[in-house]
Amino acid sequence: xxxxxxxxxxxxxxxxxxxxxGLARADGGAAPSTTAGASLILTxxxxxxxxxLVLSGYSQGQYESHQDSExxxxxxxxxxxxxxxxxxxxxxxxxxxxxxxxxxxxLDGNTVNGPAVSIHHAEPxxxxxGENAASLPPMIKATVGLFDVPFGxxxxxxxxxxxxxxxxxASRAFFPSEPDLGLRLSxxxxxxxxxxxxxxxxxxxVKDGYTLRDPNAAKDLVLRVGGVANPAPGTKIQFGTSVLKxxxxxxxxxxxxxxxxxxxxxxxxxxxxxxxxxxxxxTGVPSQSFDRWALGADMRIEFETRLGLTTLFGExxxxxxxxxxxxxxDPIATSVDAREIGYVVGLQQELGKYAVVGLRTDYYxxxxxxxxxxxxxxxxxxxxxxxxxxxxALVLPGxxxxxxxxxxxxxxxxxTAAGVPTDLKNDAFTARLQVEL
Amino acid sequence: xRRPIVHxxxxxxxxxxxxxxxxxxxxxxxxxxxxxxxxxxxxxxxxTAQVSGPQFREGAIPTGAGxxxxxxxxxxxxxxxxxxxxxxxxxxxxxTATAIALRLADVGTGYWIVPTQLLDPSTGNMTxxxxxxxxxxxxxxxxxxxLAAVAADGTFGQTFDDIELVVQPLxxxxxxxxxxxxxxxxxxxxxxxxxxxKTVDPKHASSAQASKASDxxxxxxxxGTGKLDRDSNAACLLDAYREEDLVFQDAPTxxxxxxxxxxxxxxxxxxxxxxxxxxxxxxxxxxxxxRLVDTDANGGDGPGLFVTEFAF
Numbered sequence: 001x002x003x004x005x006x007x008x009x010x011x012x013x014x015x016x017x018x019x020x021x022g023l024a025r026a027d028g029g030a031a032p033s034t035t036a037g038a039s040l041i042l043t044x045x046x047x048x049x050x051x052x053l054v055l056s057g058y059s060q061g062q063y064e065s066h067q068d069s070e071x072x073x074x075x076x077x078x079x080x081x082x083x084x085x086x087x088x089x090x091x092x093x094x095x096x097x098x099x100x101x102x103x104x105x106x107l108d109g110n111t112v113n114g115p116a117v118s119i120h121h122a123e124p125x126x127x128x129x130g131e132n133a134a135s136l137p138p139m140i141k142a143t144v145g146l147f148d149v150p151f152g153x154x155x156x157x158x159x160x161x162x163x164x165x166x167x168x169x170a171s172r173a174f175f176p177s178e179p180d181l182g183l184r185l186s187x188x189x190x191x192x193x194x195x196x197x198x199x200x201x202x203x204x205x206v207k208d209g210y211t212l213r214d215p216n217a218a219k220d221l222v223l224r225v226g227g228v229a230n231p232a233p234g235t236k237i238q239f240g241t242s243v244l245k246x247x248x249x250x251x252x253x254x255x256x257x258x259x260x261x262x263x264x265x266x267x268x269x270x271x272x273x274x275x276x277x278x279x280x281x282x283t284g285v286p287s288q289s290f291d292r293w294a295l296g297a298d299m300r301i302e303f304e305t306r307l308g309l310t311t312l313f314g315e316x317x318x319x320x321x322x323x324x325x326x327x328x329x330d331p332i333a334t335s336v337d338a339r340e341i342g343y344v345v346g347l348q349q350e351l352g353k354y355a356v357v358g359l360r361t362d363y364y365x366x367x368x369x370x371x372x373x374x375x376x377x378x379x380x381x382x383x384x385x386x387x388x389x390x391x392x393a394l395v396l397p398g399x400x401x402x403x404x405x406x407x408x409x410x411x412x413x414x415x416t417a418a419g420v421p422t423d424l425k426n427d428a429f430t431a432r433l434q435v436e437l
Numbered sequence: 438x439r440r441p442i443v444h445x446x447x448x449x450x451x452x453x454x455x456x457x458x459x460x461x462x463x464x465x466x467x468x469x470x471x472x473x474x475x476x477x478x479x480x481x482x483x484x485t486a487q488v489s490g491p492q493f494r495e496g497a498i499p500t501g502a503g504x505x506x507x508x509x510x511x512x513x514x515x516x517x518x519x520x521x522x523x524x525x526x527x528x529x530x531x532x533t534a535t536a537i538a539l540r541l542a543d544v545g546t547g548y549w550i551v552p553t554q555l556l557d558p559s560t561g562n563m564t565x566x567x568x569x570x571x572x573x574x575x576x577x578x579x580x581x582x583x584l585a586a587v588a589a590d591g592t593f594g595q596t597f598d599d600i601e602l603v604v605q606p607l608x609x610x611x612x613x614x615x616x617x618x619x620x621x622x623x624x625x626x627x628x629x630x631x632x633x634x635k636t637v638d639p640k641h642a643s644s645a646q647a648s649k650a651s652d653x654x655x656x657x658x659x660x661g662t663g664k665l666d667r668d669s670n671a672a673c674l675l676d677a678y679r680e681e682d683l684v685f686q687d688a689p690t691x692x693x694x695x696x697x698x699x700x701x702x703x704x705x706x707x708x709x710x711x712x713x714x715x716x717x718x719x720x721x722x723x724x725x726x727x728r729l730v731d732t733d734a735n736g737g738d739g740p741g742l743f744v745t746e747f748a749f
Contacts, residue, residue, distance in 0.1 A: 080471065417494070419535045423467065
């Protein structure tokens with residue numbers, strides 16, 4: 001009775017904001033790929049199970065602590081302190097599917113860089129379900145909008161379902177955020193899964209200043225083909241291979257005016273003879289585009305054991321000039337293509353219904369061709385970052401979870417006394433509470 | 438019905454214990470500090486470098502007796518200002534040196550490791566170079582630059598401290614200085630009214646009166662005249678000085694000098710805490726703190742906040 005009242009109340013609220021609840025997806029409507037856990041079906045019984053307005057959401061609040069925090073600010077004012085409470089994600093999703101079309105809108109709020117609310121997904125789609133059962137994705141789904149780039153498994157896995165706090169470092173470097181704007185064709189034919197997308201190539205969070213815009217006409221082409229198999233009862237295997245081909249953008253420079261420049265040649269802090277230098281105005285530098293590509297493979301195996309569901313997963317990506325979030329690739333400025341490689345391997349184990357433990361390790365080399373001067377010699381320099389992440393979660397099924405995760409990060413960002421690159425103290429700890437709507 | 442709750446509490450306890458156990462042992466690695474609070478901050482002069490730059494380490498430079506040794510240090514000018522940035526340091530060391538450790542001997546809590554770069558083909562010695570910033574609150578006077586070369590096995594060589602840097606005050610030289618300093622990115626202006634009624638501000642930087650002798654202009658070298666040295670953060674173009682000084686090279690014109698502080702523009706800062714100080718021959722004789730908030734910004738349309746007056 002109480003639940004009925006709540007649902008009626010929600011319908012009333014949605015009616016107020018102009019959303020008309022339709023018939024419910026009672027069971028097995030084509031579950032959107034990024035949905036996990038419980039959803040709220042807004043109306044009662046339905047004549048057509050694929051119809052209904054579904055409201056779902058979740059919130060992830062966390063405390064995080066980083067060894068490299070300092071009570072200082074970076075030039076520009078960004079705080080160096082990272083020991084803080086943060087609302088990592090608060091998302092609200094509306095979905096509805098009809099016989100030939102579907103609609104999905106997801107809003108995201110967070111305080112990662114201060115309070116922000118944005119559209120995370122907007123997926124208007126045409127759907128041809130064919131003979132596919134309601135438990136399967138449609139045979140063909142054509143979407144034009146804002147959707148997760150279908151490269152690998154990590155990128156399209158919902159943060160709501162994922163137990164580890166964030167995606168692996170390589171995945172975050174290649175795709176600072178999951179969604180991009182474009183056209184996607186996806187679907188299922190039996191065990192076979194496919195997704196082909198044409199996107200702007202400027203996903204949310206990229207550091208070139210063109211987030212969800214497109215500074216060049218070239219589009220990124222992304223293809224993922226794979227499958228889902230159930231070779232034995234309680235066992236599920238998901239696998240796929242992905243390809244990305246596109247063009248990055250090198251931003252030119254504006255023309256400059258004539259000017260005077262003070263060069264303090266003798267470093268005495270005073271203007272002396274010969275230290276005022278004319279700086280003639282220059283024409284602008286034209287912008288350029290550069291090629292980038294990525295090739296990836298992913299596999300995920302789930303099987304039931306006495307303890308509960310065991311999940312083994314792994315993903316590897318080889319790429320060129322694709323880093324857009326961490327060590328941003330700029331082959332125009334450096335005259336050298338950046339060869340990148342990243343992989344992640346992990347194990348996740350349910351301990352009954354109420355707990356999950358996991359261990360994940362990931363590796364990222366943002367530039368396989370880097371050199372450093374050591375002792376007067378040019379030697380290969382490894383910029384690799386390897387992360388070991390043990391994780392523990394306490395779960396209230398379908399409702400809430402508490403996750404604690406430690407990220408032991410091993411990199412080469414420090415220097416030993418001898419000047420040799422070595423690990424920097426920058427491990428991180430995250431304690432997160434997730435509650436689902 | 439109670440069992441799930443018991444299991445849940447047990448799992449929570451286990452999770453907490455494991456989390457605590459994971460957090461406590463901080464693993465190895467070098468200090469991640471940027472050294473922003475150090476009086477000497479060292480970084481790579483190559484702003485396009487993709488590899489990690491100099492490394493800060495806490496403590497004194499380990500003492501060594503022998504090789505490798507620092508052979509020389511190149512500094513364009515051993516005199517520098519408090520808060521000076523981008524000073525180039527470099528030098529040479531034994532060919533076996535892979536890094537140079539350096540610090541100011543008497544201040545700071547640690548030292549910097551700078552990797553060596555190239556063998557100089559003409560001398561056969563190893564070279565190194567780095568850029569350095571100096572703290573605004575670095576004590577004036579001489580400070581020894583202490584260096585040591587480090588070998589590939591981490592052995593520190595003999596300490597080299599033949600170079601003395603002399604830090605000069607940011608405060609300009611003069612017989613009398615009225616100094617305004619503040620702590621935010623706001624555009625504050627020092628406004629001083631002379632005994633003759635002339636208002637000195639960034640648009641009228643001298644206290645001298647217009648006279649026939651100077652064709653209706655002012656003679657900034659007239660006796661008793663004060664000159665404003667700069668308009669800091671003018672038009673919100675931030676210069677990091679956050680200081681304006683009225684400087685008298687001789688005794689100011691006799692009478693009462695009224696001092697105001699005007700918030701021209703807040704430049705996005707919520708407030709500015711300021712200090713007004715009077716120096717005579719470099720010695721602080723009076724100090725008056727104050728605070729202006731962003732709603733006090735007037736774009737120069739007001740007289741500013743009266744702070745104090747000085748009689749000479």
